[in-house]
Amino acid sequence: MSFIKIPVKGMCDILPGEMRLRQRLLSDIKSAYARYGFEEIETPVMEHIENLTSKQGGENEKLIFKVMKRGAELERARQSGAELADLGMRYDLTVPLARYYANNCSKLLSPFKAMQIAPVWRADNPQKGRFRQFMQCDIDILGDGTNFAEIELVTATANMLTQIFKDVNIPSLTVHINDRRILVAAALKHGFKQDDVPTVLISLDKLDKIGFDGVENELISKGFAQNTVKNYLDAYRFLQSDVTCRDFCATISDCLDSQVEGNLSEIIECCRSSVCEKVKIKFDPTLVRGMGYYTGPIFEISIDGYSFSVAGGGRYDEMIEKFSNVKTNAVGFSIGFERIVTILKDFSSQELKLCEGGVAFIIEKGVDMQRKMQAFKDAQVLREQGKTVTVQPMKKNVKFQLAELEKSGFTEFRKIYRD
Amino acid sequence: MSFIKIPVKGMCDILPGEMRLRQRLLSDIKSAYARYGFEEIETPVMEHIENLTSKQGGENEKLIFKVMKRGAELERARQSGAELADLGMRYDLTVPLARYYANNCSKLLSPFKAMQIAPVWRADNPQKGRFRQFMQCDIDILGDGTNFAEIELVTATANMLTQIFKDVNIPSLTVHINDRRILVAAALKHGFKQDDVPTVLISLDKLDKIGFDGVENELISKGFAQNTVKNYLDAYRFLQSDVTCRDFCATISDCLDSQVEGNLSEIIECCRSSVCEKVKIKFDPTLVRGMGYYTGPIFEISIDGYSFSVAGGGRYDEMIEKFSNVKTNAVGFSIGFERIVTILKDFSSQELKLCEGGVAFIIEKGVDMQRKMQAFKDAQVLREQGKTVTVQPMKKNVKFQLAELEKSGFTEFRKIYRD
Numbered sequence: 001m002s003f004i005k006i007p008v009k010g011m012c013d014i015l016p017g018e019m020r021l022r023q024r025l026l027s028d029i030k031s032a033y034a035r036y037g038f039e040e041i042e043t044p045v046m047e048h049i050e051n052l053t054s055k056q057g058g059e060n061e062k063l064i065f066k067v068m069k070r071g072a073e074l075e076r077a078r079q080s081g082a083e084l085a086d087l088g089m090r091y092d093l094t095v096p097l098a099r100y101y102a103n104n105c106s107k108l109l110s111p112f113k114a115m116q117i118a119p120v121w122r123a124d125n126p127q128k129g130r131f132r133q134f135m136q137c138d139i140d141i142l143g144d145g146t147n148f149a150e151i152e153l154v155t156a157t158a159n160m161l162t163q164i165f166k167d168v169n170i171p172s173l174t175v176h177i178n179d180r181r182i183l184v185a186a187a188l189k190h191g192f193k194q195d196d197v198p199t200v201l202i203s204l205d206k207l208d209k210i211g212f213d214g215v216e217n218e219l220i221s222k223g224f225a226q227n228t229v230k231n232y233l234d235a236y237r238f239l240q241s242d243v244t245c246r247d248f249c250a251t252i253s254d255c256l257d258s259q260v261e262g263n264l265s266e267i268i269e270c271c272r273s274s275v276c277e278k279v280k281i282k283f284d285p286t287l288v289r290g291m292g293y294y295t296g297p298i299f300e301i302s303i304d305g306y307s308f309s310v311a312g313g314g315r316y317d318e319m320i321e322k323f324s325n326v327k328t329n330a331v332g333f334s335i336g337f338e339r340i341v342t343i344l345k346d347f348s349s350q351e352l353k354l355c356e357g358g359v360a361f362i363i364e365k366g367v368d369m370q371r372k373m374q375a376f377k378d379a380q381v382l383r384e385q386g387k388t389v390t391v392q393p394m395k396k397n398v399k400f401q402l403a404e405l406e407k408s409g410f411t412e413f414r415k416i417y418r419d
Numbered sequence: 420m421s422f423i424k425i426p427v428k429g430m431c432d433i434l435p436g437e438m439r440l441r442q443r444l445l446s447d448i449k450s451a452y453a454r455y456g457f458e459e460i461e462t463p464v465m466e467h468i469e470n471l472t473s474k475q476g477g478e479n480e481k482l483i484f485k486v487m488k489r490g491a492e493l494e495r496a497r498q499s500g501a502e503l504a505d506l507g508m509r510y511d512l513t514v515p516l517a518r519y520y521a522n523n524c525s526k527l528l529s530p531f532k533a534m535q536i537a538p539v540w541r542a543d544n545p546q547k548g549r550f551r552q553f554m555q556c557d558i559d560i561l562g563d564g565t566n567f568a569e570i571e572l573v574t575a576t577a578n579m580l581t582q583i584f585k586d587v588n589i590p591s592l593t594v595h596i597n598d599r600r601i602l603v604a605a606a607l608k609h610g611f612k613q614d615d616v617p618t619v620l621i622s623l624d625k626l627d628k629i630g631f632d633g634v635e636n637e638l639i640s641k642g643f644a645q646n647t648v649k650n651y652l653d654a655y656r657f658l659q660s661d662v663t664c665r666d667f668c669a670t671i672s673d674c675l676d677s678q679v680e681g682n683l684s685e686i687i688e689c690c691r692s693s694v695c696e697k698v699k700i701k702f703d704p705t706l707v708r709g710m711g712y713y714t715g716p717i718f719e720i721s722i723d724g725y726s727f728s729v730a731g732g733g734r735y736d737e738m739i740e741k742f743s744n745v746k747t748n749a750v751g752f753s754i755g756f757e758r759i760v761t762i763l764k765d766f767s768s769q770e771l772k773l774c775e776g777g778v779a780f781i782i783e784k785g786v787d788m789q790r791k792m793q794a795f796k797d798a799q800v801l802r803e804q805g806k807t808v809t810v811q812p813m814k815k816n817v818k819f820q821l822a823e824l825e826k827s828g829f830t831e832f833r834k835i836y837r838d
Contacts, residue, residue: 002744003467003469003470003473003518003521003741003742004467004469004470004518005518005521005522005742005743006522007462007463007466007518007522008463008465008466008506010465011463011465011562012817013460013461013462013463013519013522013523013708014460014461015460015523015526015527016458016459016460016527019458019459019460019461020459023459034774034807035802035805035806035807035808036802036808036809037773037774037777037807037808039435039438039439039773040438040439040442041432041433041435041438042432042433042434042438043426043432043433044426044427044430044431044552045464045538045540045552046427046430046484046552047426047427048422048423048427048673050422050423051422051490052626054422065465065486065487065489065506066486066487066489067484067486067487067508068484068485068486068487068503068504070485070542070656071482084487084503085487087427087484089486099422099423099424099426102422102424103424103425103426104430104432104434107434107771108434108435109823109824109827110823111811111812112592113809119464123489133463133464144811144812145812146784146812148653148782148791148810148811148812150812151795152809152810154425155795155799159799161803175469177814245616266788266791269792270788270791270792270795273792273812274792274795274796274798274799293802311634322422323422323423323424324424332646354456354458354528355453358456363567369685369688369689372567372685372689373688373689373692373693376570376574376689376692376693377692377693380574380578380693383454383455383578386454387454388454388455388456389454389455390456390532390571391567391570391571392530392563392567393530393563393564393565393567404528404529405528405642408528409599413540
């Protein structure tokens, strides 16, 4: 019988060279975040299917890989026509974190600064260039209702990214900051009804891709009055690109809680003073962020000159309550690990090697045992000195064998021939 | 709506303290194996269900978490009564490695020294104290038909374990070594038929748990002749504990390929000369190893004074061929990561802290923005000096707040009060 040797659709085998790049990146991210006091945690890859299909995850809920019940329970479900899956693969790290915090908060610091670096799964269409298994890298602060949480998250992520991109000549970064409540207020101000706001924001979120005319047409085709749509979009269309949070909020002040502007302006000022000079902090009233669970400030980081974002997050003060029945403040920031790997691969000219200055023992067939033993002993001594050492049989084409090892970083060869 | 806050049955949330222990262990294992030239690889957590249910995995195949088909394909399968799952969670790292090597071998060194540290899933009964998601840590050498592969694997693993256990006063380790072909020859020598050998070995494998009398009763109850069983077991029962491979093989030489003994004796001698002095290398003719795919030498490592093993492996020269149709030599060694974590937790008296000598800024409510900005700036400067720093709001019970932070390793507190 012959098996299938390619991996499952949309998922990848990772070769050693890329693995080294990923491991170095992981270690850089972890040590940068650790200096901000974030603690690494881990949750199982599977969650109860009920937790994943609760409308918190938006579109991602349609993309769940479901895991079947087992044994007698599967049989019962089959016969009764009940749901056959009881578990699902997580599609993000936020739902598992909310469950984790509800389950363990008595054993955690408060506020709790969590770091999670782990794979998630979405049965997305791989033709879009997306993977079905990919790494996410999130930091979250739970149990802090002040804007220190936002400031810590934005500063940590912007400075960490700057450090990671330092060696590969990436231009500067921009952090876009907004607040869901400002988006809502602007929509109400221009005559949309409260219930229609989510629908309006879904269209506004496409501004980057389809432009003002595209958004206008979409909103009109959704049935909103032409005049309302035009006035609403003009409020964004004719804004100066460096509009301040204070000035923008002044135009919608009758629809906005007065504390929202002060809170966001403080975040912006404090971030500006603590990020490195390559990072711009920009109030961006058109930033939406897709997920419906955000309740306050939201943020995104883009690389200047590129259209995509490399990180995104915001405050979601209402999610953990659904697990614990206790109101718990929460803010999170997630970086696009796979995108950063792609960028680093594009910008780095050289692959990381297996070793630098390794030693290879190459032993011909038929060498007697005493000399083999000596070779393994010698290899061990070198390893204890911290060297990378390999022992392997001599091939017919020794020249090719040495050339391959040399490419991997081995520089010293001990060839042992039979007498 | 309220969600389920405990994790899925048999799977764990990992708290920060344990996470630090696991991360340090992972990093120690990786750097030790890297010195032997092993390269880290990664495969997706899911495999084609066909690859997982091919009888290579023995009992583990009954424990697969199956992943359902999606969309139209699921609908078609439902209507036609076909298999509803197209994917499964891997139950070990050997099947994925064989697929990986078949898929990528042209891009890999030969011989290829692979290291995999990753979770696997088995729907085992968690009441046995087993987890349903647990880490495995494997090294394998592919494409080496000589016994250098066995020697490298055993030396690397025994020395790595010794180093890991060094700080926690673990007594010495014993590597048990045998060869499947010696097991087969001994069974044939005492009158069992070739076809019955697998059944006989399943019983012999229980020797540790049920003793000679237990194995004897089981074999007789399976229908084998009492006399055959008695003679067969006596050959093991009355052996001296330090019997050499050569002496044991001499008793079954008419049923054994003459090269097997020389090959295994060489492995034993070379390992003895390259492992550190705390490790004993022992020929153990009763060692079986459950997996049916082993074809040659097999090995297991136990901690002296404990009944369980912490690592096991062997040669499996016939598995990769099933994916690639090309005969490929392969030897692997797998350590029980979760067991080692448990041992380290039992033996270490102190938990690893979040930081050593961290700085915490504690800011009272109502402090003006200028002073907040200054605090975040100061925090940033300390972080750039490599310190762990956190900024958080002052709680009503500051004393308790500081005590908690102190337990986590913070030693310097900058309290900022409102004027």
